[in-house]
Structure formats: structure tokens, C-alpha cells
Amino acid sequence: DAGVIQSPRHEVTEMGQEVTLRCKPISGHDYLFWYRQTMMRGLELLIYFNNNVPIDDSGMPEDRFSAKMPNASFSTLKIQPSEPRDSAVYFCASSLKGDRFYGYTFGSGTRLTVV
Amino acid sequence: DAKTTQPNSMESNEEEPVHLPCNHSTISGTDYIHWYRQLPSQGPEYVIHGLTSNVNNRMASLAIAEDRKSSTLILHRATLRDAAVYYCILRDDYGQNFVFGPGTRLSVLP
Secondary structure (H helix, E strand, O other): OOOOEEEOOEEEEOOOOOEEEEEEOOOOOOEEEEEEEEOOOEEEEEEEEEOOEEEEOOOOOOOOEEEEEEEOOEEEEEEOOOOHHHOEEEEEEEEOOOOOOOOOEEOOOEEEEEO | OOOOEOOOEEEEEOOOOEEEEEEOOOOOOOOEEEEEEEOOOOOOEEEEEEOOOOEEOOOOEEEEOOOOOEEEEEEOOOOHHHOEEEEEEEEOOOOOOOOOOOOEEEEEEO
């Protein structure tokens, strides 16, 4: 398995533009998580899905952020409009139910820079 | 999720053992203790987890105190590639989201 795949690895965009981050979880995993990491706040959970359904989006900063999971093999995190304070590394992770045994597998992240 | 406390940073010499402590005094009976690490420019990766008994795998060992209020991640022979931020996280059977604290930044000196 290629692991959790995120794209792009790096994204530089201008303030006000729409940004879409993509994630392909490990095949067979039924949970998908989006995290954001900054120096100031560390790793923060934004939202997670179970069987493609959003379960908890309380970590989404504001309405400019939205996430979808149209099928078991693909998820997107969209920021519209983007702002400089959104600059961070965004990680996607997936896991199996009962992952107390298997843990989470994280992708390599997307480094977003909003100028 | 219950809170964990870890030292901000630690140093070790290469090829020596490293003991990374974690305090979790408010742990509940159903909480599993997980350890993850994050290498530079990478996402966090699973290291080890346990409930009550000590655990060993190819990466590390996990020693859990008898009262479960603390645990220690043991790297038996630190290498330069073990330099990373190590996170100690508690998760119960029902929680599906990890709450990451600041972790411990481990530096390995040649």
C-alpha cells in the first residue's frame, strides 16, 4: 500500500484565492481525519469522517473552510477565500475502526502558504 | 481526551538508550496510551501503544506504571534518525480523534 497520499505537497496562493487540498486514504480504512499544524498551535484536528460521513467538524476554524468525502477513496479540504493566517501544514490521516490496535496513518502533508 | 504532560525537549547521545517520560494522572480505565513521532518535514507516525502491560516492538518499548498514571517510551539505541518530536496521547475505546499536545523534541548527538 502506498499509504495516505496527499496533494499537492506544496501550495502557494494569493490571499482571496480558493485552495483545494486532496487526500487519498489507505484502501479499506473507514475513518479519515484532517489536521492542521502551525508553530503556534501545534497539531489541531479540523474534521473527521466515518464511512464518508462527517462526524465532528468542531475544529474547522470558520465558514471559509469546508471538507468533503464523496467516496471512500477521496477527500478534499477547501479554503475559500484563503487568508495569510491559513498558512500551515495540513495533514490527512486514515484509520480502521478499532484503531486502538492499528493506529493512525498520516500522509506527508500539504504545506500551504498564503501571501 | 485526557491530558498528558511531557518535557519540552530532551537530548541523547547516539547509540545510547533514551527514556521519554509521559505523565497522565487523569487517565481512565479504558484509555490506551499511544506514542507517535514526527520526523522533520513528515507527518506523525505510529510508534507503539499499550493499555496496562509493557509492550515491545521493533521500534521501541513502552513501560507503563502500575497505577497507569505515567508511562515511558524507551528507545534502546538512539540513532540520528530518531531525532523527532515524540507525542504521548491517550485514547479510549470510543474516541476517534487524537488530541496532540506539544510533545517532546528529541535531539540525538553524534
